[in-house]
Amino acid sequence: MLFFVQLINGLQLGAIYALVALGYTMVYGIVKLINFAHGDLMMVGAYLSLFLYSSGLPLYFALPLAIVATSLTGVLIERVAYRPLRNASRLSALITAIGISLLLQNAFMILFSSTPRRFPSVSEQLPVFVIGTNRISFMAVLTVLFAVGLMLLLTAFVHGTRMGKAMRAVSEDMRAAQLMGINVNRIISLTFAIGSALAAFAAILYGFSFQQIDPYMGAMPGIKAFIAAVLGGIGILPGAMLGGFLLGIIESLTKAVMPAGYTQLADAVVFLVLILVLLFKPSGLLGQTTREKV
Amino acid sequence: MKAKSKASRWLAALLTGVLMLGLLAACQSTPAATTAPTTKAAATEADKTDAPASDDEPIVIGGLAPLTGGVSVYGIASDNGTQLAIDEINAAGGINGRQIKYVVLDEQGDEEQAVTAYDRLVNEYNIVALIGDVTSKPSIAVAQRAARDGLPMIAPTATAADVTLQGKNVFRVCFLDPDQGRTMADFAKNNLNVTKAAVIHNASDDYSVGLAEAFIAQAKELGIEIVSEQTYVQDDKDFRTQLTTIAAAGPDILYAPDYYGTDILILNQAKDAGLNVPLLGGDGWDGILTQTAEDNPKEADGNYFTNHYATSDESPIVQDFLKAFEAKYNEVPISFSALGYDAAHILAAAIERAGSTDKDAIVAALNQTDYEGVTGHITFDENGDPLKPISIIEVVDGAYKLITKIDIER
Numbered sequence: 001m002l003f004f005v006q007l008i009n010g011l012q013l014g015a016i017y018a019l020v021a022l023g024y025t026m027v028y029g030i031v032k033l034i035n036f037a038h039g040d041l042m043m044v045g046a047y048l049s050l051f052l053y054s055s056g057l058p059l060y061f062a063l064p065l066a067i068v069a070t071s072l073t074g075v076l077i078e079r080v081a082y083r084p085l086r087n088a089s090r091l092s093a094l095i096t097a098i099g100i101s102l103l104l105q106n107a108f109m110i111l112f113s114s115t116p117r118r119f120p121s122v123s124e125q126l127p128v129f130v131i132g133t134n135r136i137s138f139m140a141v142l143t144v145l146f147a148v149g150l151m152l153l154l155t156a157f158v159h160g161t162r163m164g165k166a167m168r169a170v171s172e173d174m175r176a177a178q179l180m181g182i183n184v185n186r187i188i189s190l191t192f193a194i195g196s197a198l199a200a201f202a203a204i205l206y207g208f209s210f211q212q213i214d215p216y217m218g219a220m221p222g223i224k225a226f227i228a229a230v231l232g233g234i235g236i237l238p239g240a241m242l243g244g245f246l247l248g249i250i251e252s253l254t255k256a257v258m259p260a261g262y263t264q265l266a267d268a269v270v271f272l273v274l275i276l277v278l279l280f281k282p283s284g285l286l287g288q289t290t291r292e293k294v
Numbered sequence: 295m296k297a298k299s300k301a302s303r304w305l306a307a308l309l310t311g312v313l314m315l316g317l318l319a320a321c322q323s324t325p326a327a328t329t330a331p332t333t334k335a336a337a338t339e340a341d342k343t344d345a346p347a348s349d350d351e352p353i354v355i356g357g358l359a360p361l362t363g364g365v366s367v368y369g370i371a372s373d374n375g376t377q378l379a380i381d382e383i384n385a386a387g388g389i390n391g392r393q394i395k396y397v398v399l400d401e402q403g404d405e406e407q408a409v410t411a412y413d414r415l416v417n418e419y420n421i422v423a424l425i426g427d428v429t430s431k432p433s434i435a436v437a438q439r440a441a442r443d444g445l446p447m448i449a450p451t452a453t454a455a456d457v458t459l460q461g462k463n464v465f466r467v468c469f470l471d472p473d474q475g476r477t478m479a480d481f482a483k484n485n486l487n488v489t490k491a492a493v494i495h496n497a498s499d500d501y502s503v504g505l506a507e508a509f510i511a512q513a514k515e516l517g518i519e520i521v522s523e524q525t526y527v528q529d530d531k532d533f534r535t536q537l538t539t540i541a542a543a544g545p546d547i548l549y550a551p552d553y554y555g556t557d558i559l560i561l562n563q564a565k566d567a568g569l570n571v572p573l574l575g576g577d578g579w580d581g582i583l584t585q586t587a588e589d590n591p592k593e594a595d596g597n598y599f600t601n602h603y604a605t606s607d608e609s610p611i612v613q614d615f616l617k618a619f620e621a622k623y624n625e626v627p628i629s630f631s632a633l634g635y636d637a638a639h640i641l642a643a644a645i646e647r648a649g650s651t652d653k654d655a656i657v658a659a660l661n662q663t664d665y666e667g668v669t670g671h672i673t674f675d676e677n678g679d680p681l682k683p684i685s686i687i688e689v690v691d692g693a694y695k696l697i698t699k700i701d702i703e704r
Contacts, residue, residue: 002538002539002542005538006535006538006539009532009534009535009538010535012534013532013534115555115584116555116585118585118586118587118588120587121587121590130568134538134542134568135566135567135568137566210531210532210559210563211559211562211587212531212555212558212559212585214555216529217531219529220529251535252534252535253535255524255535255536255539256535256538256539262525263497263524263525263526263535263536264497264498264525264526264527267527
């Protein structure tokens with residue numbers, strides 16, 4: 001039973017990683033850029049949610065507004081920082097992404113100070129499942145359902161709509177897609193919009209789960225989500241989801257079984273799993289081995 | 295296409311410009327704080343001469359504190375307490391008829407800057423004694439210099455054991471990390487009748503580890519069973535797994551020594567995990583009430599922590615200090631301010647007893663300290679560490695309440 005509760009703990013954590021990982025994977029799939037500022041967009045989403053909520057808007061109005069605003073921030077970042085470098089070397093774009101990450105962190109530190117802020121709590125209004133001496137919060141279940149739901153929605157969008165088709169085309173060959181009359185810039189903007197909106201979703205779930213946000217909150221989940229995306233196979237949507245959940249579960253169960261005083265090794269175990277997966281399946285768990293066309 | 299890329303290039307240039315301005319602004323504020331000694335009297339050329347001080351000249355006391363940078367909240371708090379004490383002493387006629395000139399330099403919480411600032415205080419301002427440093431690492435670096443020079447040094451708030459071990463002339467006002475852990479274990483046994491305890495601590499932070507180890511050692515000594523010991527690392531936000539394990543072990547209390555930003559997370563996640571036992575902590579808990587939810591200010595109720603002093607302490611010396619501090623700074627002093635205040639009074643009293651500004655005489659007088667301060671009755675042991683009471687605070691109705699004071703045993 002305790003094992004089951006720990007599994008739920010892991011899934012709750014994994015759901016947040018998974019949502020952030022989806023954004024990483026989408027952006028990488030389209031422009032081959034590892035957007036290191038993605039974790040910080042999650043932070044932006046969290047602060048926007050808190051800001052709009054504490055300005056007096058009701059929660060059901062403040063949160064969608066924050067998601068839209070975060071989405072626009074993502075699009076703006078792509079427009080200002082990444083698009084001018086579209087044809088530059090990948091390294092330049094990567095360094096720019098790190099720069100944007102630092103810019104966001106420090107800008108929010110100046111705006112809101114580095115003191116952690118309290119996020120509104122909804123868990124008191126939600127039921128708790130009590131099984132024997134164990135408790136499973138409804139928030140945990142909701143977080144997992146939300147993440148899976150969004151992933152399914154996203155997959156349906158990518159595989160079932162014209163826009164999604166265009167997205168896949170751009171991902172496969174940007175120049176060819178352009179020649180077929182696809183507005184590549186618009187598709188890339190759309191990708192950043194969706195990815196950033198997912199980061200905002202993750203931020204809200206994070207906020208409700210941990211009830212505390214700070215300007216550096218995006219850094220660690222950002223790295224973990226990146227690992228999740230690589231673990232599942234970067235560029236593959238279900239892979240990001242799988243990677244995220246796996247990561248959360250591994251982290252949680254390692255902490256649960258490690259003897260006293262060694263629980264901090266959980267992160268090391270996570271990285272060890274990543275190394276092993278990459279050794280035996282370099283393209284990730286769900287990745288297909290493709291030969292580079294010459 | 296060309297116009298477009300030009301526009302974005304301008305935008306990028308504009309952004310870069312804004313960034314540079316921000317950097318410049320940040321840089322400019324720093325030297326202003328470092329170079330300007332915050333004294334009543336401006337530093338004049340006369341202060342820098344090596345001429346022996348005559349009887350009507352002020353006694354120069356140096357101060358070191360991080361007034362800017364990441365730990366500036368502690369530096370400013372400690373320095374504010376010291377400034378208040380110096381003002382009081384000067385208003386009452388100074389030390390043996392001589393006024394005190396207090397020169398404080400900013401070291402930004404950095405060891406190297408602290409050593410440089412120390413050299414400036416000694417060579418440029420000819421200080422007779424030093425109040426500082428505030429955080430442990432720069433304090434150790436400065437203590438090494440002070441030990442070499444034989445300069446009387448009193449650190450208000452540096453808790454690491456190594457600080458006072460540098461020399462016989464180095465003292466401190468705060469208790470040490472292990473003192474807190476031991477005292478909390480005593481309190482858990484004697485006042486809360488705890489038989490089973492669990493511990494969760496930050497394995498990447500010396501402070502948290504120090505408290506936890508001392509607590510565990512003393513708890514075992516007292517026959518308290520440690521049913522679960524869990525760790526996490528810096529910046530972790532998710533403690534559900536560890537807390538679920540702890541809840542399953544069924545402890546009477548959970549010892550969670552960390553800073554309040556993390557403590558509030560542990561507190562709330564413990565409730566979620568069904569762990570409804572009191573949490574115990576160290577002085578890092580001081581400030582937990584700034585983190586409680588607006589619609590639930592009582593969420594930290596029923597938890598205990600060790601601290602340097604309590605604002606709810608009815609004794610006149612504490613209440614007078616609170617009144618004077620609030621009058622001068624318009625805020626409630628945190629314990630760092632109380633320690634900075636006590637440090638200045640202890641040093642001034644020692645110089646007065648010594649009857650001179652001779653280094654050895656002041657050190658000898660400091661060793662004889664028997665002082666009733668805001669943070670309790672203080673004497674020094676052979677290392678220069680204080681023997682004083684530790685306050686046990688409980689959060690009651692969304693406020694800190696002094697439960698008892700326990701004398702340190704070392």
